[in-house]
Amino acid sequence: MGSTLIIACTRCGGLFLAADGQKTRTCPYCSTRVDVRKAKQVASAKSAFEASEILRDIKSKKGFSRE
């Protein structure tokens, strides 16, 4: 079982989830195909649920709601 990563888009910096081991993810904000290994990993979690909780927490602190 891989973990779930929280990564930052290499283009717009938006945060979203990627499964550990996944090569690419399409950014939900700008539709850029992001190389998961090259992207900045903000955090990692043991499950997708935990990852979404962390992501929500980060967003609330940064005031990401305008994105």
Ligand SMILES: [Zn+2]
């Ligand atoms: Zn993006």
